Amino acid sequence: MVLLLLIFTVCGILLIFFKKLSRSENVMLSKAILNHNQLVCALTQKAFVGQHTALTEDEERKIVTMAEADWNEWDNLITKMYKFYSSNPFLVNDFLKDYFQNIQDRTLYKKLTSNGSKMSKNEAAIRSLSFDEIKVLDSMTEDDWNKRKARLTKINNIINHNADGIKTYKEIKKLSSGPNNTLLLRDQNLIEHLQKCYVISKQQDDWLKRQESFCAKYRSTIIECNSNAGCYTYDVPFNKIRKDGTSIKSKFKIWQSFSDSYSPYHLEEQSDSMVNTYGELDDFKNRQRYYYEYIYERIFHVIQKIEEDNEEKPLVVFINNCPFEWAKETYDYHYNHLKSLLDDNDFPYVNIDRLYLLDTSTNYKTVIIVDFITSNDELYTNCNLIVSFFKDFIPTIGYHTILKEYSDTEVKEIIDNERKKEIIETPPAARMSTDEERILYVKTILLKANKAERFSYYALSNVLIGNGVKSGFIKPVWLDSPDDIKAYSITEDGEMGFAYSINGVKQPNFTIEGDKYSIEDVSKFTYLFLKKIGVWEQFVNKGEDAIRKMNEIGILSR
Numbered sequence: 001m002v003l004l005l006l007i008f009t010v011c012g013i014l015l016i017f018f019k020k021l022s023r024s025e026n027v028m029l030s031k032a033i034l035n036h037n038q039l040v041c042a043l044t045q046k047a048f049v050g051q052h053t054a055l056t057e058d059e060e061r062k063i064v065t066m067a068e069a070d071w072n073e074w075d076n077l078i079t080k081m082y083k084f085y086s087s088n089p090f091l092v093n094d095f096l097k098d099y100f101q102n103i104q105d106r107t108l109y110k111k112l113t114s115n116g117s118k119m120s121k122n123e124a125a126i127r128s129l130s131f132d133e134i135k136v137l138d139s140m141t142e143d144d145w146n147k148r149k150a151r152l153t154k155i156n157n158i159i160n161h162n163a164d165g166i167k168t169y170k171e172i173k174k175l176s177s178g179p180n181n182t183l184l185l186r187d188q189n190l191i192e193h194l195q196k197c198y199v200i201s202k203q204q205d206d207w208l209k210r211q212e213s214f215c216a217k218y219r220s221t222i223i224e225c226n227s228n229a230g231c232y233t234y235d236v237p238f239n240k241i242r243k244d245g246t247s248i249k250s251k252f253k254i255w256q257s258f259s260d261s262y263s264p265y266h267l268e269e270q271s272d273s274m275v276n277t278y279g280e281l282d283d284f285k286n287r288q289r290y291y292y293e294y295i296y297e298r299i300f301h302v303i304q305k306i307e308e309d310n311e312e313k314p315l316v317v318f319i320n321n322c323p324f325e326w327a328k329e330t331y332d333y334h335y336n337h338l339k340s341l342l343d344d345n346d347f348p349y350v351n352i353d354r355l356y357l358l359d360t361s362t363n364y365k366t367v368i369i370v371d372f373i374t375s376n377d378e379l380y381t382n383c384n385l386i387v388s389f390f391k392d393f394i395p396t397i398g399y400h401t402i403l404k405e406y407s408d409t410e411v412k413e414i415i416d417n418e419r420k421k422e423i424i425e426t427p428p429a430a431r432m433s434t435d436e437e438r439i440l441y442v443k444t445i446l447l448k449a450n451k452a453e454r455f456s457y458y459a460l461s462n463v464l465i466g467n468g469v470k471s472g473f474i475k476p477v478w479l480d481s482p483d484d485i486k487a488y489s490i491t492e493d494g495e496m497g498f499a500y501s502i503n504g505v506k507q508p509n510f511t512i513e514g515d516k517y518s519i520e521d522v523s524k525f526t527y528l529f530l531k532k533i534g535v536w537e538q539f540v541n542k543g544e545d546a547i548r549k550m551n552e553i554g555i556l557s558r
Contacts, residue, residue: 028064029055036071038108042128047111066131074131077138082126089122091145092137094152094181096125099136103128151185158184158191165195168243197245200391204240207387207394208252214366214396215253217309222257225301228473229257230404230553234376236383254383254397256374257302258404259295261552263411270415271548277403281373284403285326287333291402296338299370299400303347306366306398315364315395316342316349319371319382326372334372334402352382355389363393374401376410417450417551432540435527441540442530443523448547450557458496458516459556461526462489464546465535466498470555477549478542485533491516496525502533 033040033049040049043066044059055063085092096103103109103125111117112124119127129137140148159166169191170178184191215233222229233255240250262277263270270278283289307313318339320331331351342349350358367386371378379399386397406414432438446460462468465475466487475482487500490509497511510529514521530536550556 025060025064029060032063032066032071036075038127039071039074039131041108041111042130045107047107070131074134077134078126081134081137082123085122085126088145091149091152092122093125094148094155095137095140097181100129100133151181155181155184158188162191162195164198164243165191165193168194168198172244194243194245197241198243200241201243203392203394207396208250211252211254211396214398215255218255218257218306218398221302221305221309222255223469225305226257226298227470228298228553229259229400229470230261230555231255231257231558232404232410232554233558234379236380238384238387252383252387254379254399256379256399256401256404258374258401258553259291259299260402261404261406263406263408265406265408265411266415270411271418271552273545273549274411274552281324284334284373285324285330287330290334293337295402297341299338300341302398302400303342303368304345306368307347310365312365313347314366314368314398316347316368316370317355317386318349318351319369319374319378320351320353322373322378323375324373331372335370338370352385355385358389360390360392364390364395367395367397369397369399371399371401373403373405374399375405376407414551418448418548438531438536439520439523439527442527442543443519445539445543445547446519446523446526448544448551450551450554452557455556456516457519457522458489458491458525460547460550461522461529463550463555464526464539464543465529465533470550470553473553474546474550474555478538478546479535480538485535487529496522498529500533 030051033051033053037049040063041047043062044055046053049055081092104113104121106128109124109128112119112127113121117124126134166178166184169175169187172194173179173183179187179191219231219233222231233253235251236254237249237251239247241247260277262274262281264278267275267278280289303314303316318331318335320328320335339349341347348364367390369382369386371382374382379401383397383399387394432441446457449460451457451460459468463471463474464478465471465485466489468489475485479485484503485500487498490497490499490511494515495511495513496516497509499509500507510532512525512528514525516522527536530539
């Protein structure tokens with residue numbers, strides 16, 4: 001009994017002791033909630049804590065174990081860190097993102113920044129940190145902050161200078177949001193590479209549109225300033241860069257104008273004039289044969305017109321290499337007159353083998369490539385070299401060749417077209433005794449022309465004897481004295497004719513009724529006019545040669 005009574009007495013004393021301790025904790029809890037309410041909210045991560053707020057034992061323990069000195073230190077750290085935060089917001093924000101991610105999702109932060117609150121987001125972030133967290137922030141030394149500042153500066157530079165590269169990086173990595181700072185630093189080289197690829201890709205997209213537009217103007221300029229030149233258009237293959245750094249097969253349009261032409265293929269089927277030109281290549285190589293200065297002057301007129309249209313001088317790039325291994329002196333010999341014209345008029349130019357010395361800080365709107373002898377493969381290579389060299393701003397490109405080499409396919413097409421025209425039976429010149437036979441002869445000759453449908457048959461007659469496109473290049477082929485006859489087109493609805501002079505003496509206009517799109521009407525008109533001016537026999541002898549030359553250089557064929 002005595003032992004049992006002793007046990008009950010001890011238990012009673014302990015119960016009284018613990019009740020007194022609980023009351024002490026409650027006093028400390030109430031005092032902390034009253035005096036340090038916002039800190040208590042930060043400690044428990046609650047939007048509000050009052051005297052009657054239900055707290056877990058763990059939350060109560062955290063509160064009552066905080067000494068008053070700790071509460072005061074915490075309060076002082078908030079003041080200190082908020083002041084530092086206000087002076088270095090980006091720096092502290094960067095720290096908070098690294099150490100305390102998603103602080104804006106904390107309950108207390110949301111309450112402190114809710115509608116109607118006057119507290120700044122910076123202060124709310126500081127006040128949402130726990131005591132241990134704000135001590136981590138306070139433990140940063142000046143050297144630590146300087147290192148973080150340098151790191152943040154580097155990150156900002158990456159972001160500010162690679163906006164499009166970062167977008168592409170996000171797509172490649174399939175990120176739901178932009179890369180964090182760790183990824184930005186780790187993959188800086190990749191991001192900068194993607195930025196460069198984006199810039200190149202966009203430049204190429206813009207250039208393709210400008211090149212397409214320029215080609216139409218270049219073709220018109222050739223017709224206007226160098227009407228005797230031939231013209232072919234090509235889709236030049238090239239590797240287009242995509243924004244992710246990969247490449248795709250693409251193409252761009254180019255017009256190649258040329259002064260003369262030849263082909264090493266199907267020589268036995270070619271016209272005599274083309275075969276002769278091919279046979280003269282060695283003479284050009286050995287500087288024993290050359291083109292007259294007016295050929296180069298016509299090229300220069302094209303360059304001048306481009307300057308007028310662009311309001312800026314184009315850059316002329318001379319090609320001074322070819323598979324025939326011509327000496328540099330040979331190119332200098334043939335280019336000499338054109339380069340003199342460029343020098344006299346302050347046009348910039350450079351040989352292709354010195355292109356690397358060019359100041360790339362100058363953006364040229366247009367580059368005109370001038371080549372003496374060009375195959376199609378060389379044309380593709382030279383154009384791609386220009387595209388790849390000008391990285392900051394790709395210029396539009398025009399191409400002029402003195403001596404064009406037709407490909408196997410191209411010359412075969414010319415030969416086949418000639419054969420098609422020869423299918424039509426031609427009355428022997430010696431047996432043409434009536435006007436009807438002679439008109440039929442003119443018809444068969446005109447039908448041998450490779451004429452596009454949009455051109456009238458009268459346009460053929462105008463090229464042969466009048467002032468049509470490239471007529472100055474065609475008339476010498478068949479007329480003994482082409483400069484003695486000057487004829488100018490005059491047409492009205494249902495009527496066609498020429499105003500003309502012979503040996504400088506103006507003659508009465510020659511007109512007849514007829515449809516300029518009718519081969520019969522135009523054949524009759526052409527015959528009567530040739531007979532009128534006394535060159536019918538010359539046409540019989542060489543008119544077919546003139547048509548063949550028109551086909552070779554593509555007059556009215558496109």
